[in-house]
Amino acid sequence: MTDGSGDAGGAPGDAAEDGGTTPGDASDAADGDASSAAARTARDRAERRILPALAAGTVLLLAVLFYYPVGTVLVEAVRVDGRYTLEVLVGVLRDPFYLGDLAGLFAGESPLAVAGRLLGPDRRLGIVGFTAYQAALSTLASVALGLPGAYVLARFEFPGRRTLRSLTILPFVLPSIMVAVGFVATFGDDGTLNAALSAVGLPTVDLLFTLEAVVIAHAFYNAPLVTRVTTAAWESVDASAVETARSLGAGPFRAFRDVVAPQVYPAVLMGAALTFVFTFGTFPIVLALGGFELATVEVFVYRLIRNLEYAEAAALAIVELAVSLGLLYAYLRYEARHTVRSRGVRPLPRHRLLPASPSFGQALVRVGVAAYALVALTVFLAPVLSMLLASVTGPDGLTLEHYRFLVERQRTGAAFQVRPWPAVRNSLLFGVGALAVALPMGVVVAVLTTRDYRGRKLVDAVAMAPLSISGIVVGLGLLRGLVFGVEVWGTRIAVGGALAVVAAHAVAGYPFVVRTVGPGLDALDRSLVESARALGASRARALLDVELPLVRPGVVAGAAFAFAISMGEFSATVVLATGTEQYTMPIAIERFIGRRLGPATAMGVVLLLVTSASFVVIDRFGGETGGL
Structure with a gap:
């Protein structure tokens, strides 16, 4: 009994000496557990809001960089001299120069008479x-x-x-x-x-x-x-x-x-x-x-813009938009119904291209x-x-004269002349800026368009609209809207030329990110995501830790596409860079080709090398990807 009670009495002291829990320690541990639980709750709440916040930010960015400029163009067609009118748009629709014999429909002619002329040998197509x-x-x-x-x-x-x-x-x-x-x-x-x-x-x-x-x-x-x-x-x-x-x-x-x-x-x-x-x-x-x-x-829209005939250019752009958006909508509906999935199939065997004994x-x-x-x-x-x-060819054979011309133009070119190095520098800077905007936008849109919910097809169509909107229209909208300035609560906000060019390039590139990342996300085994969620991962954490690493080739390929498309974008840039120092390599080539073919080809080789280098990223890190 004595030994037993002594052992029993010594237990608390021994426990304290061995690092056991005292009342104060227990209180501290409880406080620590509560703090940790609160931190986890706050983190989980923040992670749950990441995707909705990113989606809202992407929608807002798309509205500012794309839909507002395009909407500006549409308004230009129906708002002339401060008043709303359909005269310009109706004039374009009734003009045989633009719509050919089809203009008769908008002039009140009989559809049968118009069809007869269109089927006849003397039909007029119009622009x-x-x-x-x-x-x-x-x-x-x-x-x-x-x-x-x-x-x-x-x-x-x-x-x-x-x-x-x-x-x-x-x-x-x-x-x-x-x-x-x-x-x-x-x-x-x-x-x-x-x-x-x-x-x-x-x-x-x-x-x-x-x-x-x-x-x-x-x-x-x-x-x-x-x-x-x-x-x-x-x-x-x-x-x-x-x-x-x-x-x-x-x-x-x-x-x-x-x-x-x-x-x-x-x-x-x-x-x-x-x-x-x-x-x-x-x-x-x-x-x-x-x-x-x-x-x-598109050429006539550009020509009208150069002549400062914005209303007629906008009206003609509306006709182009109607055709392009109609075709894009039909394509997206068809794609949704006929998407080919490769999961669970055994592909057809390939044959040797050069068999030993062919039949x-x-x-x-x-x-x-x-x-x-x-x-x-x-x-x-x-x-x-x-x-x-x-x-590398001249009248007397092989030569580097065209490249020397570029060097000489860079060294002694006048201020109003296009010089090679600013063109290369601007292209690279605009490419990096467009990539920084287009890649996260594309990934977020790819996530939104690969989830099952009501209205997904509408989201896909709205997000893919830049594929069918010409760069000229986007450039005109950015020029007449953000570049010239917008009145917001009495304050005029204007976006500089460089930022407008980056915005146009990002709008042109992000759909290709969607089309390279989306198929990979759509083909993932959903059980992997469900397992991560069952283990306590939030939706954002499962996306970052499970889904995106598995579709990394598509993300890298999308980045390369966005950068390469920015490097070669011409239509919007030629509108936004006219009369400024924001010209790029494609603009420089267009200026050179109008005067001398040799320097234009030399500048084209420089552009080819820079653009092709971006695709080394695909071969090194991306591998074969789906989508485009």
Whole structure:
């Protein structure tokens, strides 16, 4: 008993000496637990509000940088000399110069009479009709050139296939004015095409300032887009479905028609729809290769702006917006219904492009692939190689005179002249600024458009509207709104030219971030997110720690797209930079090409190197990504 009571009596002291809990320690621990719980509660509350706050900020930014400027343009069309009127807009709709025979509908003529003239041999298309006509031809050429490429990439295995697949999107983000310089160097009177024809004794051709040159240039741009989206769909076809059809007696053609084609043609239509939207709003290529003889709606909007005829320019822009937004809405609805998902499928096996002992049928296919490769190499490589060659070629052969001209212009150029280094510096600074705005905007919009809730399609359409709004319209809206200044509660707020250019570039680039990040988020295994949430992670924490790391390639690719698109943006920049020191490399090229082709090609090579370097990021860190 004595030993037991002594042990019992000594226990508290021993416990205290060994670090046991005293009443004061217990109180401190309780206070610490309460403080920790309060901190966790505050942190959880803050994390729950992060996504709504980011969404609200993105919506506000999009409203200020895009919808308000575009709305300003729309108001310009109906508010003339301080009063609201539809006279200018109605005048444009009734003008045969703009709408051709279709203008009769708005002038009160019978639809049957208008249709009869449109179907007759003497029909008049007008500027809008010609724009749609060249866009339709460009779409057909892009699909015809891009579809065989998708077949080769999806169905054959060969060295360099993955690299070639990654490069299919590169022409699409190359600066359009640089492509125009390449086509001038190829199809001009002294271009490489005529030089090659003369070398073999054939007559030369005059393709510059023709519709054919414009269509080929548009195919250069958009055929890779058709190839990429169609390849992704083809690689998502389940091989077991094809095998089942073959086991039931279907031949190769019928298995393709009944199983493969229904899963591939929606992607072809998507690529065609996007191509039509992009080529309907074309500007730099037509301006450089077609001139005002083949002017599109966009060229005339720019011309009216240069003549300070803002109301008529805005009215014509409304017509363009109506066509583009209608097509974009139809495309998004179609995409929502025919999205091809690759989860849980076994892709079709690829065949060797050069088998050891090909059959007769295989040999014919290979001959067709070789012929296509020859055409594709001519269309895709000739402009770039011609530009490179023209930059180091003069009347007396190889020379670096064009690059020396750029150095000399930088050293002694007058204040009103475009100099190379400010153009390069501005392009880089605007690219970094646009990336800083476009990347978080794109990621937030991608999150919003990949969640299941009512109204998601509307959010997607609203967020993707910049794809269908031309840079000229955005530039005009920023110029007439934020740059000229806005009255807010008696205070005039104006945004400087550099910030306006960054805003225009960010608006042009962020949809591509959405289109590269969104498919990755949509394809993630939702159980991973649910597990993180079950372990106590907030919605924002699950996004940052689970989802975004898994779609890192798409985020990196989206960043590269946004930067490259900013580097090559021309349409909005030419409106905002006119008469200022905010010119970029594309603006410098346009100024040079109007006077001397050599310096323009040299500046184009500089722009090509800088733009292509941004895609090294994709190869190094991004890998193959979905979406665009």
